[in-house]
Amino acid sequence: MQKSPTDSTWTILKIIQWATAYFKSNHIDSPRLTIEILLSHVLGVERIDLYLSFDKPLNAEELALIKTLIKRRLNREPVAYITGKKEFFGLEFDIAPGALIPRPETEFLVEEALKFIPESAFAGPMRILDIGTGSGAIIVSIAKHRPYHVFFASDISQKALTIACGNAKKFFTTKIHFFAADWLSPITLNSATFDIIVSNPPYIPADEIAHLAPEINEYEPAQALDGGSDGMNAIRTLLGSVPAYLKSGGRLLLEIGHDQKDQVCKETGRCPSLILEKFIRDYGGHDRVAVIQKVK
Numbered sequence: 653m654q655k656s657p658t659d660s661t662w663t664i665l666k667i668i669q670w671a672t673a674y675f676k677s678n679h680i681d682s683p684r685l686t687i688e689i690l691l692s693h694v695l696g697v698e699r700i701d702l703y704l705s706f707d708k709p710l711n712a713e714e715l716a717l718i719k720t721l722i723k724r725r726l727n728r729e730p731v732a733y734i735t736g737k738k739e740f741f742g743l744e745f746d747i748a749p750g751a752l753i754p755r756p757e758t759e760f761l762v763e764e765a766l767k768f769i770p771e772s773a774f775a776g777p778m779r780i781l782d783i784g785t786g787s788g789a790i791i792v793s794i795a796k797h798r799p800y801h802v803f804f805a806s807d808i809s810q811k812a813l814t815i816a817c818g819n820a821k822k823f824f825t826t827k828i829h830f831f832a833a834d835w836l837s838p839i840t841l842n843s844a845t846f847d848i849i850v851s852n853p854p855y856i857p858a859d860e861i862a863h864l865a866p867e868i869n870e871y872e873p874a875q876a877l878d879g880g881s882d883g884m885n886a887i888r889t890l891l892g893s894v895p896a897y898l899k900s901g902g903r904l905l906l907e908i909g910h911d912q913k914d915q916v917c918k919e920t921g922r923c924p925s926l927i928l929e930k931f932i933r934d935y936g937g938h939d940r941v942a943v944i945q946k947v948k
Contacts, residue, residue, distance in 0.1 A: 662715055665706035667691060671722055678726055686731060690721045693735040728866035741793040745819050750811035752876040754789040757934040758852055761907050761941050762793045764932050765850050768903055773800035778847040780804070781897070783835060783890065786876060788816030788828070790850055795825040804846070806833035809873065835886075836893050845899045852907040853886035855879040883909055888919055891944075895925040898946040903929075910938035920944055 675683030782791035785805035934940035
């Protein structure tokens with residue numbers, strides 16, 4: 653059994669070496685990266701600064717705190733919930749239980765949305781809606797890069813909305829209008845039209861959730877994951893609802909499951925006012941973002 657840190661002198665390098673081996677023996681993904689992120693959080697420094705201070709000893713308070721965080725990670729709590737931070741699209745978002753942790757593949761959704769939004773609002777500001785905003789990572793990232801337009805974001809979870817509002821204030825994207833909603837229910841039909849609607853809906857089949865990594869099925873909000881028996885419940889709801897709220901020529905951008913391309917094609921084909929333009933592939937080569945246009 654490996655000896656754990658005690659109150660004796662533990663330098664940054666010694667902690668990194670010990671915790672890396674300990675995490676590895678307990679099958680924790682990216683063991684060295686994990687301890688470096690946790691140490692950076694405890695010490696209030698960037699990861700690069702750790703390499704410049706390998707011989708610096710931790711004081712008793714710092715050592716006690718890093719031991720606590722190591723135990724939390726060993727319990728499979730996600731690093732983002734432990735540190736309260738997650739980088740997404742070049743921004744460091746505040747993250748907490750109650751909101752889905754932003755994934756790298758979701759950046760493809762943001763990148764694609766930005767292609768349809770001009771940098772200026774010379775022809776008039778566009779109206780962009782994010783449904784199921786969670787931490788606000790998608791809508792805040794878009795608003796940060798296209799500040800002259802008007803943004804809306806909804807979520808059924810008040811806890812998630814609180815986190816999202818905090819992130820909007822953090823990055824000065826105050827033109828985002830947040831509201832509580834079960835999909836589009838609070839918006840009066842045809843009372844408002846949007847140029848672009850984006851969403852990362854729940855799309856994991858219900859019976860697969862229990863088999864996901866403990867970091868996901870034990871900690872992240874089930875309502876942000878569970879897409880029903882085939883993973884398509886939320887996607888069907890959106891495809892059936894959004895045409896009434898999109899302008900003619902407007903677009904719906906959806907993040908989908910890695911194996912849902914054919915299902916999305918089939919469901920979109922049932923909507924006479926929508927046409928499936930294309931799919932965007934993620935880093936793993938999976939069709940991850942569906943780009944759908946309202947044609948009439």
